[in-house]
Each structure stands twice: as structure tokens, then as C-alpha cells.
Amino acid sequence: MTDLVEFIRARLDEDERLATRAATLCGCHPAVPVWRFEGDEGAGRIVIEGDPHPDTHASPNRLRKCWDKSYANKFAAEHIVNHDPARVLREVEAKRALLAACVEYDDMPAGMSGSGLAYQVEELLALPYADHPDYRPEWSPS
Secondary structure, X not given: OOHHHHHHHHHHHHHHHHHHHHHXXXXXXXXXXXXXXXXXXOOEEEEEOOOOOOOOOXXXXXXXXXXXXXXXXXXXXXXXXXXXHXXXXXXXXXXXXXXXXXXXXXXXXXXXXXXXXXXXXXXXXXXXXXXXXXXXXXXOOX
């Protein structure tokens, strides 16, 4: 296994851990990772499907689900909902499947059919983590 593959696997493990932790909300119930956006340009909230405490905002461990009338907060709320834990977990699963398919070609000699493409895909899978301190410049897609 290459350092690049190990790097990607570690980042996917981190993504999965954080999404799972976010999905469990306050920790007193099973994960409920599906979030949706309710409201308009005036006001609204992030609704967490199956949340047994939908109106509780007192705990510092919970997602603050309301926003005021500013566009900045509305757009942040929409972004948060678009990247809810359920979606992140699906993305982690898909990226792991892509990585597993690529790893099959890692031991092939250079120039063999698929080996170059597999490495390019690995570089692209690592690219979203380019700001991570363990990311290496040589992994940047050429």
C-alpha cells in the first residue's frame, strides 16, 4: 500500500468519524443523520429528522439549528444541510469503493492498462485534503 493510499484512508476514516459523531447529536439516542432545511429568506431552521429534542438549544454539544434574517446565516444553514452526515457517510462509502478499485492496479508495472488512471484517481481522491498537514505536494494532480 502506498503512502497516498494510507493518507486517503486516514482522511476517509476521519470524515466517517466526524459525520457519525455529528449524526448522534447529543449522544443520548441512536444516530439520526438526515438533516433538512426549513424556512425562507426571513427566518427558519435546520430540521434533524427523528430528533427527540427538536426544540432544545441549551446543550453546547448540540447543533444550533436556528438562524437570523441574515443571508450569510441562511446560506451557511443551506450548506450544512446539503452536507449532512448521511451524505458524508455515502460519500465516504463511494470513495472507499473507488480507492479499493484503484488499489488493485497499484502493483501493476507502469504502462500497464489502468495503472496510470488508477494513480490519477488516487491523486484526485486526495485533492480535497490538500490543506491537511500530511498532504504532500507531489500528490497534486499533474
